Amino acid sequence: MKVLITGGNGALGNSLSKVFKDAYCPTHKEMDVTNSDSVTKVITKFKPDLLIHAAALVGIRECEENKELAWKTNAEGTQKVVNALKKLKNNCYLIYTSTACVFAGEKEKYYTEDDVPAPKNYYSVTKLCGEIITRQYQNTCIIRTNFVPKEQWKYPKAFVDRFGTYLFSDDVAKGIFEVVAKKEKGIIHVVGDKRISMYDLAILAGSKNIGKITLVEYQGPPLTVDMSLSTKRWKKYKIRQT
Numbered sequence: 001m002k003v004l005i006t007g008g009n010g011a012l013g014n015s016l017s018k019v020f021k022d023a024y025c026p027t028h029k030e031m032d033v034t035n036s037d038s039v040t041k042v043i044t045k046f047k048p049d050l051l052i053h054a055a056a057l058v059g060i061r062e063c064e065e066n067k068e069l070a071w072k073t074n075a076e077g078t079q080k081v082v083n084a085l086k087k088l089k090n091n092c093y094l095i096y097t098s099t100a101c102v103f104a105g106e107k108e109k110y111y112t113e114d115d116v117p118a119p120k121n122y123y124s125v126t127k128l129c130g131e132i133i134t135r136q137y138q139n140t141c142i143i144r145t146n147f148v149p150k151e152q153w154k155y156p157k158a159f160v161d162r163f164g165t166y167l168f169s170d171d172v173a174k175g176i177f178e179v180v181a182k183k184e185k186g187i188i189h190v191v192g193d194k195r196i197s198m199y200d201l202a203i204l205a206g207s208k209n210i211g212k213i214t215l216v217e218y219q220g221p222p223l224t225v226d227m228s229l230s231t232k233r234w235k236k237y238k239i240r241q242t
Contacts, residue, residue, distance in 0.1 A: 093183065096142045
């Protein structure tokens with residue numbers, strides 16, 4: 001099976017390349033998702049049987065401050081991928097990686113695949129638009145998840161009152177691999193089996209000397225306070241401790 005992964009240099013893309021060992025992960029220079037000719041050229045030439053679309057602008061603050069780039073990357077970029085696959089006409093299986101942030105995070109219970117999204121910031125809006133665009137393509141599966149790479153926290157502090165059923169990127173890659181094996185379609189939540197704070201997540205990731213912050217202290221774009229997902233369609237995963 002010929003596998004193409006967009007966003008291969010990102011945290012999830014790097015983890016995906018470990019489980020899809022023979023995958024082609026074009027660099028941004030080789031495949032710029034904001035450029036139709038670039039996207040069509042790579043997809044037409046490689047003719048993938050499976051395309052995992054993980055390329056995205058993911059920083060919430062960055063998306064708020066660069067809305068045009070966020071839209072071109074996350075929404076229009078996804079449309080360009082879908083258009084190229086439609087032209088290919090080989091029924092390539094498409095995986096679109098989305099986020100728990102498409103929900104408002106104000107529900108008392110965990111969000112499942114049946115709940116209605118209500119994004120709170122521009123990043124979340126663009127990712128939800130990517131979901132809607134992806135549904136134009138029949139042979140597709142949308143993966144909602146929430147993850148970080150297992151490495152030193154890149155911020156000096158982490159929220160003690162912002163929660164999620166988090167996983168590390170390697171865990172999510174394993175989940176996507178298993179979804180692909182079953183050729184699932186529709187929406188699937190690939191989630192952890194425990195609700196933890198971002199601070200606890202940072203500690204699990206191996207971060208040292210990480211500070212604590214609360215949402216009251218935070219100044220910035222609106223956030224999804226509770227990103228806890230559950231699933232009616234798939235199993236839950238244990239976050240890796242080592």
